[in-house]
Amino acid sequence: MDIKLKLVQLTHSVLTKLKRGGSFPGQLALAMDENFIDRFTMPPIVICVTGTNGKTSTANLIAESLRSAGLSVMNNRRGDNLKYGIATLLAANSNSNYEIHYNAAVIEIDELTLYRQFKHLKPTHLVITNFFRDQLDRAGEMETIIRKIEEVTEDFSGHLILNGDDPNVVRIADHAKNAKAHFYGVKENEVSQKTTDEASEGKFCPRCNAPLIYDYYQYSHIGSFHCPNDDFGKHIREMLVDSIDYKEGTFTIHQQIFHPRLCAIYNIYNCAAVLLTMKLLNLDLRKADKVFKEFLIQEGRNELFTLNEPCVINLIKNPTGANEVMKYILADDEEMNVCIFLNDGVQDGCDVSWIWDAHFERLNKPNIKEIICGGTRAYDMALRLKYEGLEDKIKVFEDMSSAIHYLNEANTKSYVMSTYTALHKARAILEKEAKA
């Protein structure tokens, strides 16, 4: 028995009894022992999930699918994906000898944390969803992150499960010579386009720097690409979505039909990652479909609140994510109000200039009646919209409760977009407002 581990576990169980989650136990553990994460005997299957967008959804869908196939699984469901959160997860699920008796661990891990913790977690599978331009003040340039991940996967000998339609992810396979690389993707469909105004990264071949040629784009720089000079982009996608029926809310792979709860292109990619993982573990794909159908991916991801009229809230955190959420909102032609909470906490990114890279001009649509701006940088958001000619529709509330109350009293269907640190508070206010 290890006294430090015992102390951490005790702290965790006390906090849990007090209904206080959080990653304090992990913080305590790492303060006492910097190699804490390395000490555990991990389950035979350890799946790490990283990338810019879709980490939490994909990791949760994988964990639930594995459970649905009969495996015992531990995972960081709430997306505590930094080292303290992960240390907490391990401590809470191990016995007093640092042994974790589950069939599998599914660990969502932040791109930057991956660099330091990857080897300690002894992963058997690494899933990478995508790399987009993210919070530059926190994460630095995307190129730097990719290089770091290339570095830690250099001698990785497990399975890489890679988004085969993202050149920034595909290039990881070039460096990981010992790993078994597998790719997933989605064929051309209704939302695919020949040209784009959304791509900002991944324009060049990582091998020869030539501009990549795209047959089509799905969203941002995700799509079917190849290099005119070499073989980059000629990989085989083992799990390939053949078609998507957005009206029915289904997609098809080899004539098998799947039913995602959220039928949006970015979520179909998440599902494809899950299915490829299941296939590599020889598990029944139908078990995953059951999860796709029933499992609420996560709080604040397309979550419905019943105010006087329906209100759907979504997390936004970078240009690509915001663009995709807006596409979903814009597919709805009913009269509506939109509310945006922009915060600039450390977890949101202190630099809010990313809103100028997102296509907020698309909100200039007649069925959108009012756009309510809130959060610590409400006026920056309002200004962004003003420069898209939306001045007459903008309302600014410095206080989030007043913003949501106004939204409710308007008796109009609404969509809320919120950055990370405002999301929790927004949900709490929405819950209250829904009951009132």
Added chain:
Amino acid sequence: MKIKIIWMYHTLMDLYGDKGNIEVLKTRCQKRGIDCIVDTCAIGEDKNIDDYDLFFLGGGADKEQNMIFSDLIQRKESILEAMNHNTAFLLICGGYQLFGQYYKDQDGNIVDGLGFFDYYTESSDRDHRCIGDIAVETTMDGDTFQVVGFENHGGQTKDVNQPFARVLKGHGNIYKGEYEGFMNDTVLATYMHGPLLPKNPMVADKIILRALNKRHKVDSLESINDDLENKAREVMLKRLLK
């Protein structure tokens, strides 16, 4: 009246929402009935810089910055000609650095700049990266005012004989520095993102005036409603200068 803007390498040097600056210039011109034409210029594209009234070069990631550099060097004469004919320049971050003597990276490699001004830039170590919200005070073409933005740069720019502004909160040209950017009668070069112009309409209007004065004689611009702009700036000033 009309101004013509040349936006350099807009698909590569587009970090930190710098394209917002162009949006602001366009909109503020339109509201006053000034024609504003924005042309872009990519690597290898044949453009006469002197045909334009405003030259805009934003910041890029290291990889992109290296890609455009040899193209930019080849345009040196054309840029100098435009500068001598009173073209206005707005240079952000990487654009700022490239107009100086040189940039020395972390490994000690020196990349020569265009050499128009005396300042030079040296890469800092990780602990001295200048990052965060910034507030400065500038006197620009006769008016003194406060400006806010966000800075995020490793490069330390030294020997700046004519800074753009005095730092009130933040770093500026060097870690914990006193001054921010470079400015003379036609060139404004700065590390300030945010983007710079939306929340700082006074700077935007000064730049429009500079650009207009290449071909016209204009002393002032018609005032327009800047309530939201001022509010956004005040929120940040209040937070930083409390």
